Amino acid sequence: MKFELTYKVHGNLKIDQPLKIKKHPYDIMLFENEGKFYISISKRIDLNSNCIPIFEISNKNKEIKLPTKECYEEMEEIINHIESFGALDNKLEYIDKLNVVMKWIPENENDHFSPLNQIERKIIEKQDLDKLSENWLWGTIVHKNQLSELFIPFSFFRDGKLLFNSMRYQSSFCTFYMMLEYFFNENSWGIKNDAHKRDKCLNISLTKCLDDLKLFPQHFEWLNEEIIKRKKNYNEDGLLFILNMFRNELSHAVKKDKNRNPFNEHKYFSLAFITMMVCLSVSIKKRLLPFVHPDNIDSFLEK
Secondary structure: OOEEEEEEEEEOOOOOOOEEEEEHHEEOOOOOOOOOOEEEEEEOOOOOOOOOOEEEEEEEEEEEEOOOHHHHHHHHHHHHHHHHHHHHHOOOOEEEEEEEEEEEOOOOOOOOOOOOOOEEOOOOOOOOOOOOOOHHHHHHHHHHHHHHHHHHHHHHHHHHHHHHHOOOOOOHHHHHHHHHHHHHHOOOOOOOHHHHHHHHHHHHHHHHHHHHHHHHHHHHHHHHHHHHOOOOOOOHHHHHHHHHHHHHHHHOOOOOOOOOOOHHHHHHHHHHHHHHHHHHHHHHHHHHHHOHHHHHHHHHHOO
Protein backbone atom coordinates (compact mmCIF):
# COMPACT_ATOMS: atom_id res chain seq x y z
CA MET A 1 0.00 0.00 0.00
CA LYS A 2 1.08 3.55 -0.68
CA PHE A 3 0.53 6.56 1.57
CA GLU A 4 0.22 9.76 -0.47
CA LEU A 5 -0.08 13.48 0.31
CA THR A 6 -1.30 15.93 -2.35
CA TYR A 7 -1.07 19.73 -2.12
CA LYS A 8 -2.17 22.58 -4.37
CA VAL A 9 0.64 24.66 -5.91
CA HIS A 10 0.20 28.39 -6.53
CA GLY A 11 2.24 30.42 -9.00
CA ASN A 12 2.73 31.44 -12.61
CA LEU A 13 3.80 28.02 -13.83
CA LYS A 14 3.76 25.93 -16.97
CA ILE A 15 4.51 22.26 -17.52
CA ASP A 16 4.21 20.26 -20.74
CA GLN A 17 3.54 16.99 -18.93
CA PRO A 18 3.51 15.65 -15.35
CA LEU A 19 6.95 15.80 -13.72
CA LYS A 20 7.76 12.51 -11.95
CA ILE A 21 10.83 11.68 -9.91
CA LYS A 22 11.84 8.94 -7.47
CA LYS A 23 14.04 9.46 -4.46
CA HIS A 24 13.93 6.45 -2.18
CA PRO A 25 11.60 5.88 -0.46
CA TYR A 26 9.48 8.59 -2.10
CA ASP A 27 7.70 9.15 -5.40
CA ILE A 28 7.10 12.82 -6.19
CA MET A 29 4.93 14.20 -8.97
CA LEU A 30 4.09 17.76 -10.05
CA PHE A 31 1.04 17.81 -12.32
CA GLU A 32 -1.73 19.97 -13.73
CA ASN A 33 -5.45 19.27 -13.45
CA GLU A 34 -8.10 21.56 -14.97
CA GLY A 35 -5.72 24.50 -15.09
CA LYS A 36 -4.55 24.11 -11.48
CA PHE A 37 -1.23 22.70 -10.30
CA TYR A 38 -0.67 20.06 -7.64
CA ILE A 39 2.24 18.21 -6.11
CA SER A 40 2.05 14.75 -4.56
CA ILE A 41 4.52 12.76 -2.52
CA SER A 42 4.04 9.09 -1.64
CA LYS A 43 5.82 6.21 0.03
CA ARG A 44 5.16 2.51 0.42
CA ILE A 45 3.89 1.43 3.85
CA ASP A 46 3.12 -1.91 5.51
CA LEU A 47 0.79 -3.10 8.24
CA ASN A 48 3.11 -1.85 10.98
CA SER A 49 3.32 1.71 9.67
CA ASN A 50 2.19 4.56 11.94
CA CYS A 51 0.81 6.26 8.80
CA ILE A 52 -2.24 3.98 8.84
CA PRO A 53 -5.44 5.40 10.39
CA ILE A 54 -6.68 3.49 13.44
CA PHE A 55 -10.30 2.48 13.82
CA GLU A 56 -11.37 2.42 17.48
CA ILE A 57 -14.59 1.66 19.35
CA SER A 58 -14.92 2.94 22.91
CA ASN A 59 -18.14 3.28 24.92
CA LYS A 60 -20.06 2.46 21.75
CA ASN A 61 -18.46 5.44 20.01
CA LYS A 62 -16.73 4.75 16.73
CA GLU A 63 -13.69 6.85 15.89
CA ILE A 64 -10.96 6.88 13.28
CA LYS A 65 -7.69 8.37 14.48
CA LEU A 66 -5.61 9.89 11.71
CA PRO A 67 -1.81 9.63 11.60
CA THR A 68 0.07 12.24 13.59
CA LYS A 69 2.18 14.85 11.85
CA GLU A 70 5.35 13.04 12.96
CA CYS A 71 4.63 10.16 10.59
CA TYR A 72 4.81 12.35 7.50
CA GLU A 73 7.12 15.09 8.82
CA GLU A 74 9.94 14.17 6.44
CA MET A 75 7.50 14.20 3.51
CA GLU A 76 6.46 17.75 4.39
CA GLU A 77 10.10 18.78 4.75
CA ILE A 78 10.64 17.71 1.14
CA ILE A 79 7.60 19.75 0.08
CA ASN A 80 9.00 22.72 2.04
CA HIS A 81 12.32 22.29 0.24
CA ILE A 82 10.62 22.30 -3.17
CA GLU A 83 8.52 25.33 -2.20
CA SER A 84 11.52 27.44 -1.15
CA PHE A 85 13.69 26.60 -4.15
CA GLY A 86 10.73 26.82 -6.53
CA ALA A 87 10.15 30.39 -5.37
CA LEU A 88 13.86 31.16 -5.80
CA ASP A 89 14.41 29.51 -9.19
CA ASN A 90 10.94 29.73 -10.77
CA LYS A 91 7.65 31.59 -10.37
CA LEU A 92 6.24 29.28 -7.71
CA GLU A 93 4.51 31.43 -5.08
CA TYR A 94 3.65 28.87 -2.41
CA ILE A 95 2.42 25.35 -1.78
CA ASP A 96 -0.78 25.25 0.25
CA LYS A 97 0.08 22.93 3.13
CA LEU A 98 -2.97 23.92 5.18
CA ASN A 99 -5.20 21.99 2.79
CA VAL A 100 -4.03 18.49 1.96
CA VAL A 101 -5.49 15.29 0.54
CA MET A 102 -4.30 12.08 2.25
CA LYS A 103 -4.66 8.82 0.32
CA TRP A 104 -4.05 5.18 1.15
CA ILE A 105 -3.66 3.44 -2.19
CA PRO A 106 -3.79 -0.38 -2.42
CA GLU A 107 -1.28 -1.82 -4.90
CA ASN A 108 -3.10 -5.16 -5.23
CA GLU A 109 -6.36 -6.78 -4.14
CA ASN A 110 -4.84 -7.99 -0.86
CA ASP A 111 -3.54 -4.58 0.04
CA HIS A 112 -6.59 -3.14 1.83
CA PHE A 113 -5.48 -2.69 5.43
CA SER A 114 -6.46 0.94 5.95
CA PRO A 115 -9.97 1.86 7.20
CA LEU A 116 -9.82 4.90 4.88
CA ASN A 117 -9.02 5.29 1.21
CA GLN A 118 -8.88 9.08 1.24
CA ILE A 119 -9.52 12.08 3.47
CA GLU A 120 -9.12 15.79 2.85
CA ARG A 121 -8.02 18.34 5.44
CA LYS A 122 -9.61 21.57 4.33
CA ILE A 123 -9.57 24.93 6.07
CA ILE A 124 -13.06 26.45 5.94
CA GLU A 125 -12.63 30.02 4.79
CA LYS A 126 -16.29 31.02 4.91
CA GLN A 127 -17.01 33.09 8.03
CA ASP A 128 -20.14 34.53 9.58
CA LEU A 129 -20.95 37.91 8.07
CA ASP A 130 -20.78 40.96 10.35
CA LYS A 131 -23.57 43.37 9.51
CA LEU A 132 -22.56 47.01 9.22
CA SER A 133 -24.95 49.80 10.21
CA GLU A 134 -25.33 53.43 9.24
CA ASN A 135 -24.91 54.38 12.92
CA TRP A 136 -21.52 52.64 13.02
CA LEU A 137 -20.35 54.41 9.87
CA TRP A 138 -21.62 57.78 11.12
CA GLY A 139 -20.01 57.37 14.55
CA THR A 140 -16.71 56.29 13.02
CA ILE A 141 -16.52 59.33 10.77
CA VAL A 142 -17.94 61.98 13.09
CA HIS A 143 -15.42 61.14 15.86
CA LYS A 144 -12.39 61.02 13.54
CA ASN A 145 -10.72 64.07 15.13
CA GLN A 146 -11.08 62.72 18.68
CA LEU A 147 -9.66 59.37 17.65
CA SER A 148 -6.70 61.13 16.06
CA GLU A 149 -3.96 58.72 14.93
CA LEU A 150 -5.49 55.56 16.37
CA PHE A 151 -6.01 54.29 12.82
CA ILE A 152 -2.23 53.62 12.71
CA PRO A 153 -1.91 51.19 15.67
CA PHE A 154 -5.32 49.73 14.85
CA SER A 155 -4.01 48.91 11.37
CA PHE A 156 -1.46 46.66 13.10
CA PHE A 157 -4.36 44.86 14.79
CA ARG A 158 -6.10 44.49 11.42
CA ASP A 159 -2.97 43.02 9.81
CA GLY A 160 -2.34 40.79 12.82
CA LYS A 161 -5.86 39.32 12.54
CA LEU A 162 -5.45 38.66 8.82
CA LEU A 163 -2.16 36.87 9.47
CA PHE A 164 -3.70 34.92 12.37
CA ASN A 165 -6.63 33.75 10.23
CA SER A 166 -4.20 32.59 7.55
CA MET A 167 -2.27 30.65 10.25
CA ARG A 168 0.90 32.73 9.90
CA TYR A 169 1.20 32.89 13.65
CA GLN A 170 4.77 34.17 13.95
CA SER A 171 4.11 37.19 11.75
CA SER A 172 0.74 37.63 13.45
CA PHE A 173 2.37 37.82 16.87
CA CYS A 174 5.03 40.29 15.71
CA THR A 175 2.36 42.51 14.16
CA PHE A 176 0.22 42.45 17.30
CA TYR A 177 3.34 43.27 19.31
CA MET A 178 3.92 46.36 17.13
CA MET A 179 0.49 47.63 18.14
CA LEU A 180 1.46 47.27 21.81
CA GLU A 181 4.84 48.83 21.14
CA TYR A 182 3.15 51.84 19.51
CA PHE A 183 1.28 52.58 22.74
CA PHE A 184 3.77 51.47 25.41
CA ASN A 185 7.26 52.04 23.99
CA GLU A 186 8.34 54.78 26.46
CA ASN A 187 10.53 56.35 23.72
CA SER A 188 12.65 53.22 23.27
CA TRP A 189 12.60 50.10 21.11
CA GLY A 190 10.24 47.46 22.41
CA ILE A 191 8.36 47.49 25.71
CA LYS A 192 10.20 47.48 29.01
CA ASN A 193 9.45 44.50 31.24
CA ASP A 194 8.08 46.76 33.97
CA ALA A 195 6.16 49.16 31.68
CA HIS A 196 2.83 47.88 33.01
CA LYS A 197 3.71 49.30 36.45
CA ARG A 198 3.63 52.79 34.96
CA ASP A 199 0.74 52.35 32.53
CA LYS A 200 -2.67 51.33 33.87
CA CYS A 201 -4.05 50.53 30.43
CA LEU A 202 -1.31 47.98 29.78
CA ASN A 203 -1.57 46.57 33.29
CA ILE A 204 -5.33 46.03 33.23
CA SER A 205 -5.14 44.53 29.73
CA LEU A 206 -2.54 42.01 30.89
CA THR A 207 -4.66 41.22 33.96
CA LYS A 208 -7.80 40.71 31.88
CA CYS A 209 -5.94 38.41 29.50
CA LEU A 210 -4.65 36.28 32.39
CA ASP A 211 -8.17 35.99 33.81
CA ASP A 212 -9.94 35.29 30.51
CA LEU A 213 -7.31 32.83 29.36
CA LYS A 214 -8.56 30.29 31.90
CA LEU A 215 -11.55 29.82 29.60
CA PHE A 216 -9.22 28.51 26.89
CA PRO A 217 -7.47 25.42 28.33
CA GLN A 218 -5.11 24.88 25.39
CA HIS A 219 -3.72 28.42 25.52
CA PHE A 220 -3.79 28.54 29.32
CA GLU A 221 -1.69 25.37 29.46
CA TRP A 222 0.76 26.69 26.86
CA LEU A 223 1.33 29.94 28.78
CA ASN A 224 1.85 28.11 32.05
CA GLU A 225 4.45 25.85 30.44
CA GLU A 226 6.30 28.87 29.03
CA ILE A 227 6.19 30.67 32.38
CA ILE A 228 7.62 27.65 34.19
CA LYS A 229 10.27 27.18 31.50
CA ARG A 230 11.36 30.81 31.86
CA LYS A 231 11.12 30.75 35.66
CA LYS A 232 8.41 33.39 35.96
CA ASN A 233 5.02 33.60 37.67
CA TYR A 234 1.48 33.63 36.27
CA ASN A 235 1.01 37.38 36.65
CA GLU A 236 1.42 40.61 34.69
CA ASP A 237 5.21 40.53 35.07
CA GLY A 238 5.38 36.99 33.74
CA LEU A 239 3.07 37.57 30.77
CA LEU A 240 4.84 40.75 29.62
CA PHE A 241 8.22 39.05 30.01
CA ILE A 242 7.02 36.16 27.81
CA LEU A 243 5.80 38.56 25.12
CA ASN A 244 9.09 40.46 25.16
CA MET A 245 11.21 37.33 24.99
CA PHE A 246 9.31 35.98 22.00
CA ARG A 247 9.51 39.37 20.32
CA ASN A 248 13.29 39.26 20.70
CA GLU A 249 13.51 35.66 19.49
CA LEU A 250 11.18 35.96 16.51
CA SER A 251 12.82 39.13 15.25
CA HIS A 252 15.89 37.09 14.31
CA ALA A 253 16.89 33.94 12.44
CA VAL A 254 20.14 33.11 14.20
CA LYS A 255 19.06 29.94 16.02
CA LYS A 256 16.74 27.69 14.06
CA ASP A 257 15.47 25.96 17.21
CA LYS A 258 14.39 29.24 18.81
CA ASN A 259 14.10 31.94 16.14
CA ARG A 260 11.71 32.48 13.25
CA ASN A 261 11.10 29.50 10.99
CA PRO A 262 8.26 29.74 8.42
CA PHE A 263 7.70 25.98 8.65
CA ASN A 264 7.01 25.98 12.41
CA GLU A 265 3.92 28.19 12.49
CA HIS A 266 1.85 25.72 14.54
CA LYS A 267 4.20 26.16 17.52
CA TYR A 268 3.13 29.80 17.90
CA PHE A 269 -0.65 29.45 17.71
CA SER A 270 -1.17 30.14 21.42
CA LEU A 271 1.37 32.98 21.48
CA ALA A 272 -0.47 34.82 18.70
CA PHE A 273 -3.87 34.13 20.29
CA ILE A 274 -2.78 35.45 23.69
CA THR A 275 -1.21 38.59 22.22
CA MET A 276 -4.38 39.23 20.23
CA MET A 277 -6.35 39.06 23.49
CA VAL A 278 -4.11 41.71 25.06
CA CYS A 279 -4.38 43.91 21.96
CA LEU A 280 -8.16 43.64 21.88
CA SER A 281 -8.40 44.83 25.48
CA VAL A 282 -5.98 47.68 24.80
CA SER A 283 -7.91 48.75 21.70
CA ILE A 284 -11.17 49.01 23.66
CA LYS A 285 -9.56 51.20 26.31
CA LYS A 286 -7.69 53.41 23.84
CA ARG A 287 -10.75 53.89 21.66
CA LEU A 288 -12.94 55.07 24.54
CA LEU A 289 -10.29 57.06 26.39
CA PRO A 290 -10.72 60.30 24.34
CA PHE A 291 -14.34 60.48 25.53
CA VAL A 292 -13.55 60.04 29.25
CA HIS A 293 -13.40 63.12 31.48
CA PRO A 294 -9.82 63.73 32.71
CA ASP A 295 -10.93 63.32 36.34
CA ASN A 296 -12.28 59.83 35.58
CA ILE A 297 -9.40 58.44 33.53
CA ASP A 298 -7.79 56.42 36.34
CA SER A 299 -11.07 54.81 37.41
CA PHE A 300 -11.94 54.07 33.76
CA LEU A 301 -8.61 52.36 33.10
CA GLU A 302 -8.89 50.26 36.24
CA LYS A 303 -12.23 48.75 35.19
